[in-house]
Amino acid sequence: MEKAKALIDYDKTVISIRGLEKSFEDFAVLRGIDLDLHQGENLVVLGRSGSGKSVLIKLISGLLKPDKGTIEVLGNDVCCLTEKQLRELRIKMGFSFQSSALYDSMTVRKNLEFPLVRNRTNISRKEIDTAVETVLDAVGLSQTINQMPAELSGGQRKRIGIARTLILNPEIMLYDEPTAGLDPITCTEINDLINEVQQRYHTSSIIITHDLTCAKTTGDRIAMLIDGKFQRVGTFEEVFDTNDKRVKPFFDYNFTQ
């Protein structure tokens, strides 16, 4: 499905990263990252496995602490927030995990209810049911409501994972490898879903992937993470209009083979 034109406000920045550095023991993963995510924009971060893509969104969501630099999310410096403030900020951010991270012991309904029940006080049973049905409908999996995560396919789990983040109406979506390990048809469905979420929920998203089809289909802008820095940032065509030996193999592998 062709990506519809997104309503991007280039004057408003929802995530602003400056001079971000992160090391694990002696290995420097991120070496001075600067990045702006505009309101309504889908930004794809491309890079090889182990290049620090997932680390980047874990830093944004406050799951990891940076060694150096600042991360501003919706005007809040993530590094300076208290646990309570961070929790409040996280409600405005949806995080779709690579492994889907559905709660094994809960049904799909309970999985979806969980963030809602815990973050919205004085919410009625009817409102909860309506919200669950709405997000399930949005991801096209209404029939799975009473199933356990173990009974779902990989693609269905990804969709339910996305639905669980949508239930809190987030302003920002962080997708960690949304198409990893899925067949091409399911990948296309997930890519379409990401675009649909952008249109329907007016979210700004960072999509971590090494899948160029996903990048091309969903991204308004691409940032290429190589050696701990963004080497190329721009539209898909701008990023791959190069003979850079670190960038070109990506394109060749995905589109020339």
Add this chain to the structure above:
Amino acid sequence: MDTVSNNAQPPAQKKGPTFKQRLANFFTDIYKIHLFIIQFFKEAFVPPFEFKEIVRQCYEVGVRSFTLISVTGFIVGFIFTKQSRPSLASFGANSWLPSLVSIAIMRALAPLVTALIASGKVGSSIGAELGSMRVTEQIDAMEVSGTNPFKFLVCTRVLATTLTIPILATYTAFIGLLGGYLNVATNEGISYTAFVEQFFQPLMFLDFTASLIKSIVFGFTIGIVGCYQGYYSSDGTEGVGKAANGAVVTAMFLVFIEEIIIVQITSNFR
């Protein structure tokens, strides 16, 4: 085609940690457990309280151990009575059997047996469950969805074991009493009323209190160790196994250490 060189060296074996590193890891672990316990007390008694989840966990802990504790409690009471008879009989003191059984069960066996069974059954289950949640990013998912996973997963489980183990220990004591009675009744032909009377006669208030305190301490230990092992597990599925194993071994070891300490303290009040 590549050929294998005759000079090919076997892959270098990964060296295990040195004694110094092990010692450092040991003290780091103690420090981390210390922080973990402090965090528990900081968060467990501050609203919002997770009553529903605590009740659910209490039910889980109780149900998981109930059958095993029933069987073990009965066997312990029965066997202890049977094994003690010859020693007492040699002094012609068979009539002291119910008193001996009561002291042994109430003061030591009931809390200890319950704690050991719960370490294996509940501790390993908590370690494996939280470990699996950690490696599959479920704990991270909880955190990013605005929930405090420590409060929801750790505090509830530790409170559940702390509250439930004393109840289970009391139950074990009564089941042990039943096992002891059946053995005495078949051999000495004593009535149930007489057995119960003799069973409770030598017991003091301190015995009940000490037994209760012991069970609470054991319950807390099993919960905190299981949660700590699971919550900080790593290394994928291997880590889950290590967490479950670590939860059982460490909890059992600590239960014995605590038993010694509490017995020493309570004996000063007798």
